[in-house]
Amino acid sequence: MSMTTTQPPAPGSEAGxxxxxxxxxxxxxxxxxxxxxxxxxxxGVLAAFSSFGPVAWALLTAVAYTVIIVTASVRVEGGRKAxxxxxxxxxxxxxxxxxxPLVSLLYTVADKGLDRFxxxxxxxxxxxxxPSMDAGGVYHAIVGTLAxxxxxxxxxxxIGVLTAVYLVEYAQGRLKKVIxxxxxxxxxxPSIVAGLFVVALWMMLFGPxxxxxxxxxxxxxxxxxxxxxxxSEEMLRLVPQDLREASYALGVPKWRTIVKVVLPTSAAGLxxxxxxxxxxxxGETAPLVLTAGSSAVSINWNLxxxxxxxxxxxxxxxxxMGGAVNYERAWAAALTxxxxxxxxxxxxxxxxxxxxxxxx
Amino acid sequence: MAKRIDVSGLHVYxxxxxxxxxxxxxxxxxxxxxxxxxxxCGKSTFLRTLNRMHEVTxxxxxxxxxxxxxxxxxxxxxDPVLVRSEIGMVFQKANPxxxxxxxxxxIAGARLNNKRMPKSEADDLVEExxxxxxxxxEVKDRLDKPGSGLSGGQQQRLCIARATAVKPSVLLMDExxxxxxxxxxxxxxxxxxxxxxxxxxxxxxHNMQQAARVSDRTAFFNLSAPGKPGKLIEMGETxxxxxxxxxxxxxxxxxxxxx
Amino acid sequence: MTTTDSPKAxxxxxxxxxxxxxxxxxxxxxxxxxxxxxxAGVAAFLLVQAWPSLMANTSNFLTDQSWDANxxxxxxxxxxxxxxxxxxxxxxxxxxxxxxxxxxxLFIVYYAPRRLAATLGYxxxxxxxxxSVVYGLWGMMILAPKLVPVYEGMTRYLGWIPLFAGPASTxxxxxxxxxxxxxxxxLPIITAMSRDVxxxxxxxxxxxxxxxxxxxxxxxxxxxxxxxxxxxVGGAMLGMGRALGxxxxxxxxxxxxxAISFDLLQSGNQTIAAHIxxxxxxxxxxxxxxxxxxxxxxxxxxxxxxxxxRYVVARGNKESA
Numbered sequence: 001m002s003m004t005t006t007q008p009p010a011p012g013s014e015a016g017x018x019x020x021x022x023x024x025x026x027x028x029x030x031x032x033x034x035x036x037x038x039x040x041x042x043x044g045v046l047a048a049f050s051s052f053g054p055v056a057w058a059l060l061t062a063v064a065y066t067v068i069i070v071t072a073s074v075r076v077e078g079g080r081k082a083x084x085x086x087x088x089x090x091x092x093x094x095x096x097x098x099x100x101p102l103v104s105l106l107y108t109v110a111d112k113g114l115d116r117f118x119x120x121x122x123x124x125x126x127x128x129x130x131p132s133m134d135a136g137g138v139y140h141a142i143v144g145t146l147a148x149x150x151x152x153x154x155x156x157x158x159i160g161v162l163t164a165v166y167l168v169e170y171a172q173g174r175l176k177k178v179i180x181x182x183x184x185x186x187x188x189x190p191s192i193v194a195g196l197f198v199v200a201l202w203m204m205l206f207g208p209x210x211x212x213x214x215x216x217x218x219x220x221x222x223x224x225x226x227x228x229x230x231x232s233e234e235m236l237r238l239v240p241q242d243l244r245e246a247s248y249a250l251g252v253p254k255w256r257t258i259v260k261v262v263l264p265t266s267a268a269g270l271x272x273x274x275x276x277x278x279x280x281x282x283g284e285t286a287p288l289v290l291t292a293g294s295s296a297v298s299i300n301w302n303l304x305x306x307x308x309x310x311x312x313x314x315x316x317x318x319x320x321m322g323g324a325v326n327y328e329r330a331w332a333a334a335l336t337x338x339x340x341x342x343x344x345x346x347x348x349x350x351x352x353x354x355x356x357x358x359x360x
Numbered sequence: 361m362a363k364r365i366d367v368s369g370l371h372v373y374x375x376x377x378x379x380x381x382x383x384x385x386x387x388x389x390x391x392x393x394x395x396x397x398x399x400x401c402g403k404s405t406f407l408r409t410l411n412r413m414h415e416v417t418x419x420x421x422x423x424x425x426x427x428x429x430x431x432x433x434x435x436x437x438x439d440p441v442l443v444r445s446e447i448g449m450v451f452q453k454a455n456p457x458x459x460x461x462x463x464x465x466x467i468a469g470a471r472l473n474n475k476r477m478p479k480s481e482a483d484d485l486v487e488e489x490x491x492x493x494x495x496x497x498e499v500k501d502r503l504d505k506p507g508s509g510l511s512g513g514q515q516q517r518l519c520i521a522r523a524t525a526v527k528p529s530v531l532l533m534d535e536x537x538x539x540x541x542x543x544x545x546x547x548x549x550x551x552x553x554x555x556x557x558x559x560x561x562x563x564x565x566h567n568m569q570q571a572a573r574v575s576d577r578t579a580f581f582n583l584s585a586p587g588k589p590g591k592l593i594e595m596g597e598t599x600x601x602x603x604x605x606x607x608x609x610x611x612x613x614x615x616x617x618x619x
Numbered sequence: 620m621t622t623t624d625s626p627k628a629x630x631x632x633x634x635x636x637x638x639x640x641x642x643x644x645x646x647x648x649x650x651x652x653x654x655x656x657x658x659a660g661v662a663a664f665l666l667v668q669a670w671p672s673l674m675a676n677t678s679n680f681l682t683d684q685s686w687d688a689n690x691x692x693x694x695x696x697x698x699x700x701x702x703x704x705x706x707x708x709x710x711x712x713x714x715x716x717x718x719x720x721x722x723x724x725l726f727i728v729y730y731a732p733r734r735l736a737a738t739l740g741y742x743x744x745x746x747x748x749x750x751s752v753v754y755g756l757w758g759m760m761i762l763a764p765k766l767v768p769v770y771e772g773m774t775r776y777l778g779w780i781p782l783f784a785g786p787a788s789t790x791x792x793x794x795x796x797x798x799x800x801x802x803x804x805x806l807p808i809i810t811a812m813s814r815d816v817x818x819x820x821x822x823x824x825x826x827x828x829x830x831x832x833x834x835x836x837x838x839x840x841x842x843x844x845x846x847x848x849x850x851x852v853g854g855a856m857l858g859m860g861r862a863l864g865x866x867x868x869x870x871x872x873x874x875x876x877x878a879i880s881f882d883l884l885q886s887g888n889q890t891i892a893a894h895i896x897x898x899x900x901x902x903x904x905x906x907x908x909x910x911x912x913x914x915x916x917x918x919x920x921x922x923x924x925x926x927x928x929r930y931v932v933a934r935g936n937k938e939s940a
Binding site: 055080081083084087088090091092093094095097098099101102104105108109158159160162163165166167169170171175178179182183184185186187188189190191192193194196197199200201203204208222225226229253254255256258259279282283284285286289290294312315316319327330331334337338341342345349 | 639640642643644646647648649650651652653654655657658660661664665667668718719720721722723725726727730731739741742743745746748749750751752753754755756757759760761762765803806810834835836837839860863864865866867870871892895896899900907910911914917918921922924925926929
């Protein structure tokens with residue numbers, strides 16, 4: 001029973017220190033140095049052909065690094081180690097590949113958005129502004145986004161949280177299964193279909209062609225409800241059973257136990273889930289194009305009367321107009337929207353972090 | 361081919377915390393060495409440093425020397441992957457790969473080094489390893505069934521077969537019977553007796569009767585105080601440790617349990 | 620009714636307590652049922668409003684490729700080309716995103732330094748936070764121009780592969796570009812599901828692999844990937860469901876035409892969702908009703924894919940339990 005590994009002797013290593021527990025090993029610092037080396041050489045070569053670009057540079061560096069380290073590893077460390085190194089390089093590459101669009105996107109939005117992003121832009125509407133004029137802003141769209149998302153939240157949160165309470169605390173048997181199943185179905189509704197649903201509903205109620213903020217809010221609520229149910233359900237299940245039993249043992253009725261013990265215990269988690277749900281729908285464009293209209297230019301606080309502009313639709317309609325000023329407005333509005341979404345996202349995490357681990 | 365292990369001045373750390381302090385011992389080939397001691401005294405931690413499995417735990421590191429027949433397994437050029445194929449391990453909870461058949465479980469480790477092993481050679485290796493683990497007769501008709509369908513004791517013997525199929529020289533066993541019923545435990549203990557003809561075996565156990573039954577030599581570990589690192593208190597022939605321990609601590613532990 | 624079942628509970632004023640419980644339980648139950656009603660409403664209203672145009676349609680809705688629905692007389696439209704474009708775009712997105720997502724999930728769970736892992740995972744989640752209209756803007760104005768020379772190169776050297784036949788679009792506003800952007804958008808979904816299952820791989824299985832001398836990759840191949848298979852498949856299908864229904868990014872990137880074409884580097888193709896968003900503002904006559912009918916088809920396709928995903932995940936959970 002001797003060693004079953006048959007590794008080729010390492011050409012470069014000192015024969016004296018080799019044991020049968022070691023194949024040749026690339027020096028510990030080798031990958032890092034090689035990476036730096038490949039980056040420099042590739043940069044040099046690209047510069048020599050005067051075609052330096054960050055994408056080509058990163059790509060060629062990655063390829064050069066992978067090829068060299070795998071070749072070196074095959075010669076020094078043997079096939080198994082080489083495969084391991086290859087996979088390591090690929091796995092790191094996958095992550096960096098995913099970061100590339102994120103960085104590019106955020107950079108572009110900031111870079112192009114800042115051309116027009118200003119207090120003026122945020123505080124005036126497009127009322128009386130011709131599409132090609134060097135004026136106007138997104139105040140009306142911010143108003144619309146706040147009103148529509150606010151109303152959607154007011155509808156979706158009670159329904160969503162109560163349904164989660166029902167599923168976790170009350171439901172049994174058939175109805176529980178049916179509701180769980182259809183919440184799953186609802187999660188998969190494409191946002192444009194949610195918009196069409198409200199269009200169809202409005203056509204039956206008010207006849208064709210009526211658009212207003214409330215219609216938009218309902219379509220967003222349809223998208224929001226399943227997200228709220230899912231996240232709330234998860235949070236409620238985290239509340240330890242002992243806590244409920246302790247409350248029952250004190251003679252507190254079930255509904256008061258839920259209201260006074262279960263919901264407060266999971267409040268932070270519920271809030272996090274709701275904020276993430278808001279962050280998800282606040283950027284929804286498609287249903288609002290259909291329901292809230294895409295041509296409003298003035299400030300409208302009334303959800304039930306007339307078209308209502310909002311940030312995502314503003315971006316889309318400016319984009320479709322296609323002039324230089326319109327693109328600038330679209331980018332600045334995109335910056336506004338991304339800032340709002342990021343803010344919600346970070347707040348949700350912070351709330352989740354700060355207040356979550358109250359039990360255990 | 362069984363090999364000797366020589367440990368000298370070994371410390372194990374979790375981050376900044378010293379978990380095991382200054383262990384030196386010799387583990388004889390073709391014998392069974394048992395590690396006993398109360399929970400949390402560092403015996404399992406120490407066992408894992410013998411094939412560098414502790415490196416899987418983030419922040420864990422070992423200082424000192426562990427010689428496998430004169431080769432330092434912590435040497436600069438040494439590859440932990442090769443150390444582990446030379447020093448196999450069996451865990452507390454039987455862990456056959458759930459998606460693999462019994463056959464594939466046994467052959468999994470050997471395949472790593474020899475991808476294109478001919479079918480006949482693979483068959484022979486599987487049979488040899490399963491026979492070696494006293495499992496062949498029970499499973500020979502269902503080698504293509506998933507390993508997770510076996511009983512707990514059979515699963516543990518399957519894991520032993522899987523470990524021996526790699527042809528290691530040392531087998532480390534981390535409380536291999538603690539999750540098993542008495543009959544399965546007996547089967548594993550019989551197996552350990554048989555395996556020591558070919559392997560160096562180190563077994564961590566909570567069960568002192570088991571240590572007395574299966575081992576040739578016994579090492580007793582203890583904490584010097586709560587929160588302090590674990591230490592090797594005493595090591596010797598099993599017989600001597602259980603009947604005439606030299607240290608007071610050892611005697612307290614043994615009589616306390618036997619009492 | 621469902622009241623407290625603790626035997627110790629000394630009942631406070633009995634009537635009061637019962638009313639509170641009944642009302643609250645009723646509210647909770649009512650919300651659950653309301654969800655069912657909303658869904659039934661979605662299906663019913665869509666069907667009712669789609670019906671007139673389907674009745675008036677002079678060609679076969681499922682097989683016709685053209686879209687001429689804006690007249691009051693004899694509308695003629697079909698969803699075939701749109702459905703084809705939808706599935707093709709989602710398939711491209713899936714093919715591009717799944718391997719990368721598996722790589723990212725492996726990176727976060729097994730390769731990244733542990734202190735950074737949570738933060739890096741969070742960065743990937745940020746991709747999901749960016750609104751699709753912003754993806755559309757970016758894809759059309761930043762990504763597409765960069766892809767023009769790439770596509771030209773591809774038609775030159777890979778043109779013999781039918782998918783990459785030339786001549787390449789000079790604006791790169793093609794289905795492949797849309798597919799790439801969709802892939803970025805669904806990356807976080809697939810990554811999240813894969814991460815979850817990778818994290819659930821029992822330590823015992825991973826240690827078993829390492830203890831018999833497996834390298835990190837061999838450990839992943841032996842213990843992690845087989846265990847995580849159903850989670851990966853489920854995540855990929857959920858991602859596909861998302862890609863199928865994605866509207867704005869496609870509407871803004873694609874230079875549409877209604878045709879069934881496999882030429883990914885040429886303009887052409889359109890998806891159902893993008894078609895609805897672009898046509899709706901100009902729809903007259905039977906137009907809106909016809910678009911609603913197209914929406915129903917989209918709903919059916921996504922529903923089938925999502926159900927498939929849940930089924931695969933549920934079966935995987937049962938197996939590993």
